[in-house]
Each structure stands twice: as C-alpha cells, then as structure tokens.
Amino acid sequence: MVIKVLMDNESVSEEFRSEHGLSLYIETGSRRILFDTGESGTFDLNAEKLGVNIADVDFLVLSHGHYDHGGGINRFFELNSKAKAFVNRRSFEEHWAVKPDGTRKYIGLDKRLLDTGRIVLVEDYHVVDDGIELFSGIKGDTLTPSGNQDLYMIHSGEMVHDDFAHEQNMLVTEDGKGILFAGCAHRGIVNIIEEIAVEGNILLEAVIGGFHLYNKSRGTSESDEIVDEIGRYLKESGPMYYTCHCTGLEAYGRLKETMDGKLDYLAAGKTIEI
Known part of the structure; x- marks a missing residue:
C-alpha cells in the first residue's frame, strides 16, 4: 500500500503547498482512494x-464534517467525474467553533x-469495498481532546x-495487514484503537491520522x-503510527520521545509504503 500526503499543516519542502487541513492519497492493489480533501482544494x-x-x-x-477536511470536495468533483464521496449522514449538520472571546465561526x-448526486450518506458502519470499512459512533471517553470543548x-x-458522531475512521485490510486511517480522532485516538482494534480483534500494522492534540482556536497544546x-x-x-495535521508539532515532538521510534510525521509531499 502506498500513501501520499497531498495536504497537511506542514510540508516536506517549499515545493509543496501546506494549509490547515488534511488530504491523503491511498493506493492499494486494486483501489485508489482519497481520504479527505483539505481546506481549500x-x-x-x-x-x-x-x-x-x-x-x-x-x-x-470524508473523515468528518469540518471544512479543513472537506473544503476541497468541490475541487475534487471538478477533477474527477466518476467517483462518489462516502460521508457519514450527520456530517452535513451545522458545525461551529467558538473562540475564547466568544466569537463563533462556521x-x-x-x-x-x-x-x-455524488454524496453517499452512510451510517455508523459501512463496507465501501472488499477490505475497506468505515466506522463511526466511537464510544469511550478516555483521553479525549480538550480542544473539543470549543x-x-x-x-x-x-x-x-x-458529540462527533459524524466522525468516521477507515480500515483498509490488504494482504493480512490492517491499516487504520483517522482524520482528527476527535473521539480520542485511544478510544478509536480500543473499539476498532482491541474489541474488534483486528491486528493493525499501522495507524495514520491526526490526534487533535493542538487547539487551533486557543493556540495551545495538550498538557505534557x-x-x-x-x-x-x-x-x-x-x-x-504516522501522525499529521491537528496533532501539532509540540505534541508530536513529545510523543516521538515517548514512543521510541514508533511514530513518524506525514507532512505534505511525503510518500510512505506499508
């Protein structure tokens, strides 16, 4: 499986664009998948x-109903005339951020x-194709991001x-390897792993995505x-683990020390093969 980072908050060099958003291109043996579209297209x-x-x-x-993951859907549809977009049915509800001064932003x-006519609204569990599953409605409240409060x-x-019931995670299974993709892990990366991998008895080779350890509105990271x-x-x-986007560089640096070589960062322009 090949994963190419099309958009992230950081980039591997000035040659590549960056923005507050996430977009991953995933190529399996039989499918080409786009996971999120970034903020702007x-x-x-x-x-x-x-x-x-x-x-x-x-x-x-689409991992969830926020602009920094779905702001480029129109651009995707302009460039691709055939593909459907699989979106949790609650993603098109209204979502807002409230800044510390009380200002609201849609x-x-x-x-x-x-x-x-190209949006497929799905429920909490959906099989897109053989070996490609979507999971929403993650339970548990262990170590959920404090940034959710805003x-x-x-x-x-x-x-x-x-409540982030609109957030969905994608599991791709290929050649016996399970690769889990999480857009922002608003429900908490620990809860996601516990429910999908531990309770589901799935052996994961890798987990890829943001962990939402950086609060953009407040400009703060989770506590040490x-x-x-x-x-x-x-x-x-x-x-x-491969993290990106909303984890934040400060938290990433601390995680990397703790995880002893089991964590890497996916900036825009990077390619990995699993």
Missing part, C-alpha cells in the same frame, strides 16, 4: 507534483454538495457541544501529562 497542486492523477481516484472518504461543510453543533435548533499518557498507550498497542 489546493491538494491537487501537490498531487500533480507527486504524480497522482485525481481523475483516476475510485472514491473519496466550520461545517457546504450543504449544496448534497445536490451534486467545538459545537446545532441539535434540535440549539447549539450544543459536538496527557500527551505522555497517550504516548505510553500507543507505544504498547502494537502498530506503527
């Missing part, structure tokens, strides 16, 4: 430099995308804290104690 510029033809992508998976998706949704006409506790858990859990 400029993922295509990095794709060209990495030798990725977006028109050849078989389908898009961070949801463009609802006009529902009129394109994220809201509209429910029954009222603004309430987001929390980061260390997460790092110890991940180190003992088995798979290799």
